Amino acid sequence: MRIVNLNPDTDIGASAWFVEMEGHRLLMDAGIHPKREGRESLPMYDLIRNEDLDAIAISHCHHDHVGSLPIALRYSPQAHVLMSELSYFLVERVLHNSVNVMKRQREELGIRDYPLFSHDEVDDISPRFEGFKYNREIEWAAFKKTRAGFLSPTLEFYDAGHALGSAGLMVRGRRETLFYTGDVCFHDQTILKSARFEDVQADVLIMETTRGNRDLPAAFSRETEIARLRRAIRRALEEKRSILLPTFALGRTQEILALLAIMLGEGELKSQPIFIGGLGRVFTEIYDLESHRTHRQYPNLQLREALNLVVLEQGQSQKMKLTGGRIFVITAGMMSENTAAHDLALRMAGDKKQAIFFVGYTDPDTPGGRLRAAKHGETFHFSSLGGKLTRLCQIEDFDLTAHANRKEMLDFVGQVEPRVALLTHGDEDSRNWFQQQIHARYPRIKVLQPKPGEPVEV
Ligand SMILES: [Zn+2]
Numbered sequence: 423m424r425i426v427n428l429n430p431d432t433d434i435g436a437s438a439w440f441v442e443m444e445g446h447r448l449l450m451d452a453g454i455h456p457k458r459e460g461r462e463s464l465p466m467y468d469l470i471r472n473e474d475l476d477a478i479a480i481s482h483c484h485h486d487h488v489g490s491l492p493i494a495l496r497y498s499p500q501a502h503v504l505m506s507e508l509s510y511f512l513v514e515r516v517l518h519n520s521v522n523v524m525k526r527q528r529e530e531l532g533i534r535d536y537p538l539f540s541h542d543e544v545d546d547i548s549p550r551f552e553g554f555k556y557n558r559e560i561e562w563a564a565f566k567k568t569r570a571g572f573l574s575p576t577l578e579f580y581d582a583g584h585a586l587g588s589a590g591l592m593v594r595g596r597r598e599t600l601f602y603t604g605d606v607c608f609h610d611q612t613i614l615k616s617a618r619f620e621d622v623q624a625d626v627l628i629m630e631t632t633r634g635n636r637d638l639p640a641a642f643s644r645e646t647e648i649a650r651l652r653r654a655i656r657r658a659l660e661e662k663r664s665i666l667l668p669t670f671a672l673g674r675t676q677e678i679l680a681l682l683a684i685m686l687g688e689g690e691l692k693s694q695p696i697f698i699g700g701l702g703r704v705f706t707e708i709y710d711l712e713s714h715r716t717h718r719q720y721p722n723l724q725l726r727e728a729l730n731l732v733v734l735e736q737g738q739s740q741k742m743k744l745t746g747g748r749i750f751v752i753t754a755g756m757m758s759e760n761t762a763a764h765d766l767a768l769r770m771a772g773d774k775k776q777a778i779f780f781v782g783y784t785d786p787d788t789p790g791g792r793l794r795a796a797k798h799g800e801t802f803h804f805s806s807l808g809g810k811l812t813r814l815c816q817i818e819d820f821d822l823t824a825h826a827n828r829k830e831m832l833d834f835v836g837q838v839e840p841r842v843a844l845l846t847h848g849d850e851d852s853r854n855w856f857q858q859q860i861h862a863r864y865p866r867i868k869v870l871q872p873k874p875g876e877p878v879e880v
């Protein structure tokens with residue numbers, strides 16, 4: 423089979439993999455690069471301009487995996503777009519939200535490429551979307567019949583436990599199989615249960631390496647980390663601090679809300695409004711609606727009923743009172759400009775009566791990353807709109823990752839027993855760690871790190 427890595431960058435970037443297997447062509451993921459702007463953020467679709475795709479399969483609805491889907495479809499307008507049933511409920515919201523964000527960025531930051539696609543285009547392509555249950559084999563290549571008598575490759579979605587709808591993709595041909603992990607989590611989160619990849623074996627493995635550069639302390643466990651967060655929330659509220667928890671709208675927001683609901687149920691938290699963002703509310707509603715189709719804990723927990731969720735109105739974050747212990751679970755984990763998380767952090771950072779708890783990844787080159795790195799009392803550059811800040815507020819970090827830890831990932835490689843492993847979705851040091859470890863532990867497995875746009879024949 424022929425595989426091309428279309429990610430324009432060597433870091434996590436924009437996920438997009440072209441696969442040609444037994445005469446059929448599939449694109450796995452159609453992401454957008456979160457740190458690049460305009461057309462620079464797109465996968466290298468020009469390389470597959472002439473490759474009439476049979477199908478596009480989406481692993482999950484985070485922007486780095488689905489954010490350029492309408493553009494990919496311009497190259498292959500006939501392609502079917504396949505995803506898990508749960509992603510099917512999310513994908514249009516995600517893409518319409520992207521249009522809104524891009525329009526705002528065009529106005530406020532003057533990025534003239536934006537929007538890269540329109541609301542109308544999202545509506546026009548949506549009839550091509552199809553959702554499937556996990557662990558069902560789909561004949562993705564049979565849409566276009568080739569030579570009679572030949573069985574065409576199939577596709578199966580495996581629950582990846584990373585965010586609602588997330589999936590690993592199994593592509594089975596007559597001779598060979600390929601498994602793409604997407605983003606995967608091998609431990610239970612507060613809501614979502616861990617990935618169900620137990621029976622996955624394949625000839626070729628494309629695997630994420632997000633956590634390859636992080637060794638966990640021996641004493642680390644998710645339970646102790648959650649207990650530490652609960653204590654920190656209780657203490658901050660006792661001291662009448664307000665708490666900002668910057669999160670991503672899909673996944674982390676609902677995990678944190680579930681934790682707050684549990685604290686409320688166990689009397690650790692008094693009933694009070696929980697301020698959230700508009701997109702976070704939409705995804706929370708879908709988590710609630712799909713709770714019984716999801717492989718999760720607390721299937722009867724309905725976040726909107728359990729909590730008094732209040733959506734922050736436009737501009738409210740700039741003027742509302744911050745005294746008396748308010749809780750903000752606000753989307754825009756990186757605190758990018760023109761978000762409520764940015765505006766709240768701007769007001770809270772210099773005030774020792776406030777607390778900011780980081781519970782997810784922040785890129786070091788973003789306002790959130792710079793605030794997180796600043797020492798107490800240090801003056802630092804926050805953002806171009808916000809300028810310099812002196813950090814006086816309480817800041818804490820909690821490791822509540824929704825990605826597999828590197829030891830679990832390495833064990834998984836042993837289970838899959840691929841002939842070839844392709845490393846992706848990680849920084850250079852992360853990929854190199856896996857390359858060395860796989861080489862040492864499983865010397866028969868060939869490890870590749872395909873460069874942007876580089877085709878590999880495996
Ligand atoms: Zn993800």
Ligand SMILES: [Zn+2]
Binds near residue numbers: 486487605
């Ligand atoms: Zn990702």
